[in-house]
Amino acid sequence: MSIRAVKRHDVSRPTMEGAGVRLRRGFGFGETQEFDPFLLFDDFRGDHPRDYAAGFPWHPHRGIETITYVLAGEVEHGDSLGNRGVMGAGDVQWMTAGRGILHQEMPRGDSQGRMHGFQLWANLPSRLKMTAPRYQDIRSADIPTVTDDDGTAVRIVSGEFWGRSGPVEGVAADPRYLDVSVPPGKRKRLKVEVDRHAFAYVFAGAGQFLGASQPFGVLTEKEGPDGEEILVRETVGNRSLVVFDRGDEVIVEAGPEGVRFLLVSGRPLEEPVAWHGPIVMNTEDEIRQALADLRSGSFIR
Numbered sequence: 001m002s003i004r005a006v007k008r009h010d011v012s013r014p015t016m017e018g019a020g021v022r023l024r025r026g027f028g029f030g031e032t033q034e035f036d037p038f039l040l041f042d043d044f045r046g047d048h049p050r051d052y053a054a055g056f057p058w059h060p061h062r063g064i065e066t067i068t069y070v071l072a073g074e075v076e077h078g079d080s081l082g083n084r085g086v087m088g089a090g091d092v093q094w095m096t097a098g099r100g101i102l103h104q105e106m107p108r109g110d111s112q113g114r115m116h117g118f119q120l121w122a123n124l125p126s127r128l129k130m131t132a133p134r135y136q137d138i139r140s141a142d143i144p145t146v147t148d149d150d151g152t153a154v155r156i157v158s159g160e161f162w163g164r165s166g167p168v169e170g171v172a173a174d175p176r177y178l179d180v181s182v183p184p185g186k187r188k189r190l191k192v193e194v195d196r197h198a199f200a201y202v203f204a205g206a207g208q209f210l211g212a213s214q215p216f217g218v219l220t221e222k223e224g225p226d227g228e229e230i231l232v233r234e235t236v237g238n239r240s241l242v243v244f245d246r247g248d249e250v251i252v253e254a255g256p257e258g259v260r261f262l263l264v265s266g267r268p269l270e271e272p273v274a275w276h277g278p279i280v281m282n283t284e285d286e287i288r289q290a291l292a293d294l295r296s297g298s299f300i301r
């Protein structure tokens with residue numbers, strides 16, 4: 001067993017996106033190596049319509065997947081291929097943009113004015129960048145929750161965990177997307193295969209991620225000078241992004257209010273990244289082609 005050290009942690013930064021949506025960015029644009037196969041993570045929790053009502057009007061995507069997880073309120077979605085839908089609290093939409101979609105995503109608050117959710121972008125490998133667009137709309141009720149003896153509850157959106165599998169399938173980067181709730185004061189060990197990049201994003205309560213004392217590499221528990229377990233405490237609360245180093249498990253200890261966080265991991269693609277807004281390809285030539293396709297009206301096929 002080797003514990004994944006906390007490489008760093010950071011609070012997500014206020015950003016403006018779409019037609020004027022105030023959100024917070026965990027990471028994105030120019031941080032592709034550390035998070036590969038993930039490109040961007042946005043926290044769009046807002047408690048007043050003025051923060052989000054402008055929404056994300058028509059825009060293109062190519063070469064990536066976008067994963068939207070709604071916690072409160074609704075997101076109305078429509079695209080140029082005729083797909084339409086509304087995501088509600090607890091629902092997930094896994095959109096494989098592939099060779100191209102043009103869509104809009106319009107947030108609507110709940111009765112208390114809240115619109116809460118997250119969007120993650122996952123990169124597609126070169127062989128799938130021009131694949132046919134695909135939607136997986138997952139209703140809250142279809143996302144399995146597994147509960148451990150100590151009350152820890154894990155919603156499995158994608159990937160395998162504790163012997164169960166999430167409903168999202170056929171995703172190239174084989175990502176694992178978990179929504180983890182650890183009860184007050186409990187310590188939990190969560191496995192994350194060693195060949196994956198992993199991060200956590202805390203969105204309720206607070207907790208400590210226990211990392212190896214050395215800020216680099218893997219420290220086996222038995223590698224302390226006297227064979228003792230060496231752990232360093234990292235307290236993080238709401239809106240904290242925690243980036244893990246290599247290892248095969250994450251250890252978290254919940255504070256007095258418990259802690260809830262997304263735990264996301266994926267196998268790196270290790271391919272060149274050419275990034276232009278919502279279009280992410282391997283080469284600048286492919287970006288130029290995408291922009292030419294947009295201009296000539298052949299982006300959607």
Ligand code: FE
Pocket residue numbers: 056059061066103105278
């Ligand atoms: Fe979009």
